[in-house]
Amino acid sequence: xxxxxxxxxxxxxxxxxxxxxxxxxxxxxxxxxxxxxxxxxxxxxxxxxxxxxxxxxxxxxxxxxxxxxxxxxxx
Amino acid sequence: xxxxxxxxxxxxxxxxxxxxxxxxxxxxxxxxxxxxxxxxxxxxxxxxxxxxxxxxxxxxxxxxxxxxxxxxxxxxxxxxxxxxxxxxxxxxxxxxxxxxxxxxxxxxxxxxxxxxxxxxxxxxxxxxxxxxxxxxxxxxxxxxxxxxxxxxxxxxxxxxxxxxxxxxxxxxxxxxxxxxxxxxxxxxxxxxxxxxxxxxxxxxxxxxxxxxxxxxxxxxxxxxxxxxxxxxxxxxxxxxxxxxxxxxxxxxxxxxxxxxxxxxxxxxxxxxxxxxxxxxxxxxxxxxxxxxxxxxxxxxxxxxxxxxxxxxxxxxxxxxxxxxxxxxxxxxxxxxxxxxxxxxxxxxxxxxxxxxxxxxxxxxxxxxxxxxxxxxxxxxxxxxxxxxxxxxxxxxxxxxxxxxxxxxxxxxxxxxxxx
Numbered sequence: 150x151x152x153x154x155x156x157x158x159x160x161x162x163x164x165x166x167x168x169x170x171x172x173x174x175x176x177x178x179x180x181x182x183x184x185x186x187x188x189x190x191x192x193x194x195x196x197x198x199x200x201x202x203x204x205x206x207x208x209x210x211x212x213x214x215x216x217x218x219x220x221x222x223x224x
Numbered sequence: 225x226x227x228x229x230x231x232x233x234x235x236x237x238x239x240x241x242x243x244x245x246x247x248x249x250x251x252x253x254x255x256x257x258x259x260x261x262x263x264x265x266x267x268x269x270x271x272x273x274x275x276x277x278x279x280x281x282x283x284x285x286x287x288x289x290x291x292x293x294x295x296x297x298x299x300x301x302x303x304x305x306x307x308x309x310x311x312x313x314x315x316x317x318x319x320x321x322x323x324x325x326x327x328x329x330x331x332x333x334x335x336x337x338x339x340x341x342x343x344x345x346x347x348x349x350x351x352x353x354x355x356x357x358x359x360x361x362x363x364x365x366x367x368x369x370x371x372x373x374x375x376x377x378x379x380x381x382x383x384x385x386x387x388x389x390x391x392x393x394x395x396x397x398x399x400x401x402x403x404x405x406x407x408x409x410x411x412x413x414x415x416x417x418x419x420x421x422x423x424x425x426x427x428x429x430x431x432x433x434x435x436x437x438x439x440x441x442x443x444x445x446x447x448x449x450x451x452x453x454x455x456x457x458x459x460x461x462x463x464x465x466x467x468x469x470x471x472x473x474x475x476x477x478x479x480x481x482x483x484x485x486x487x488x489x490x491x492x493x494x495x496x497x498x499x500x501x502x503x504x505x506x507x508x509x510x511x512x513x514x515x516x517x518x519x520x521x522x523x524x525x526x527x528x529x530x531x532x533x534x535x536x537x538x539x540x541x542x543x544x545x546x547x548x549x550x551x552x553x554x555x556x557x558x559x560x561x562x563x564x565x566x567x568x569x570x571x572x573x574x575x576x577x578x579x580x581x582x583x584x585x586x587x588x589x590x591x592x593x594x595x596x597x598x599x600x601x602x603x604x605x606x607x608x609x610x611x612x613x614x615x616x617x618x619x620x621x622x623x624x625x626x627x628x629x630x631x632x633x634x635x636x637x638x639x640x641x642x643x
Binding site for chain 1: 306307308309325326327
C-alpha cells in the first residue's frame with residue numbers, strides 16, 4: 150500500500166487528467182495517488198473520471214484555488 | 225486494509241447545501257472547530273436552480289450557483305474546513321461521534337446531518353443506463369441549450385415539471401409532457417397549467433407513465449405506457465427530463481436515526497434528532513416547505529443548538545460532575561418558591577463541610593437540558609449526591625438534616641448535624 154504524489158500545479162486541462170490516468174495504471178489496488186492541481190477545471194474532470202472508473206475519491210482544498218485530489222485505486 | 229487516520233473536530237456537518245453551509249457559518253463563527261463534508265458540489269441541489277427570485281436580500285434575483293458561492297465564501301471566512309468526499313459510515317451514539325470517509329475517521333462532539341435530497345427517478349427499465357449525461361436529465365437549466373431545436377420529453381406535472389417545460393420551450397422545438405393524470409389535470413398551480421396548455425410547443429400524453437428507456441449509447445426512445453389501456457408506445461426523443469419529486473439522502477442513517485415512512489429524518493423544532501448531539505437540518509428533514517430560505521433557518525437553528533450542546537457538555541462534565549469533592553447538586557426552580565427558599569441553607573451546608581463538599585445548583589426552568597442529563601423528569605427540589613464524578617444517590621428529601629446525614633455517609637470527615 151503505497152502513497153504517491155503527482156504534481157500538476159500550473160498545468161491546464163486535459164494534462165492533469167491524462168497524467169492521472171497514466172499514473173494510476175502503474176499503481177496496485179489499494180494504493181493512493183495524490184494529485185495536486187490548481188486549475189479549477191481539473192478539479193471537476195479528474196474526480197469525475199476517477200469516480201466513474203470506480204475508485205475512491207476525496208478532494209481537499211489545501212489553499213485558495215489549490216486542491217489535492219486523493220484517489221485510492223479500487224480495481 | 226490501510227489504517228484510517230483519525231481527526232478530531234467539535235462539529236462535523238454532513239452535506240454542503242444551503243442548510244449545511246448555514247450551520248457551518250454559525251458553528252465557525254462560534255469558534256467551533258468545524259468540518260463540512262460534501263460528496264459532490266458545494267451548494268447541493270440549490271445549484272441546480274438557475275434563478276432564485278424568492279431568496280430575500282436579492283431584489284434582482286440571483287443564481288443558485290452564484291448564491292451558494294457566497295454561502296461557501298462566508299463559511300470559509302469563519303474557518304470552516306471543507307472536504308469534498310462521500311461519507312461511508314456514521315456512529316452517532318455516545319459522547320464521541322464518528323463520521324467515516326474512505327480514508328479518515330472524523331471524531332466529533334456534535335454531528336449535523338444536512339444530507340439533503342436528490343431527484344426521484346422513475347425506476348423504469350434501463351433507466352440507469354441513460355442517467356445524467358446520457359439522455360436523462362434533472363436540470364432544464366443545465367441542459368436546455370444543448371437541446372436547441374430538438375425534441376424532448378418531460379415526465380411529471382408538478383410546478384417544477386411544468387415551469388421547466390416552459391423554460392425548455394424557449395430552446396427545444398417540441399416538448400412532450402407525460403402526465404400520470406386524466407386529461408387536463410396537473411399537479412402544478414393553475415396559472416402554470418393554463419400557460420402550458422396554451423404553449424404551442426408543448427403536447428401532453430395523459431394517463432401515462434414511463435415503462436422503459438431505450439437506445440444504444442445514448443437515450444433514443446422513451447416507452448410510455450397508457451395506464452387505462454396498458455398500451456405501450458415508444459416515442460423518439462433527444463433528451464428526457466424527469467421532474468417527479470425528491471427523495472432524501474439518508475441511506476447511511478437508516479436504523480440510526482428516527483425517520484418517517486419515506487425515510488426523511490424526524491426532528492423537533494430545535495433540529496434535535498433524539499440522539500443527544502446529533503441534529504438534522506434542511507431538505508433531509510421531514511417538513512413541508514423545502515426552499516433555500518427554510519434551509520437557511522434550519523441550518524442556523526442546528527448550528528446554534530450544536531454549539532449550546534457542546535458548551536453544556538463541558539459545563540456538565542467539568543463543573544456539575546466534578547471529581548475532586550463530594551458533589552451536592554440541588555435542582556430548584558426559579559418559579560417555585562419553596563424550592564428557591566432552600567438555596568441559602570444549601571450554601572450553609574456546603575460551607576459547614578470546609579471544602580469537602582462542592583455544591584452546584586441548577587435552575588430547572590433555565591437549565592432543563594442539564595437536568596435531562598442527570599435524570600429524566602427531575603422535579604424541583606431534588607438533591608443529587610456524587611462521588612468521583614458519579615451520581616451515587618438521588619433524593620427528594622431536601623431538609624437540612626436529611627442532606628447532612630446523606631453527606632456524612634460520603635465525606636471522609638463527617639460533621640455533627642446541628643439544626
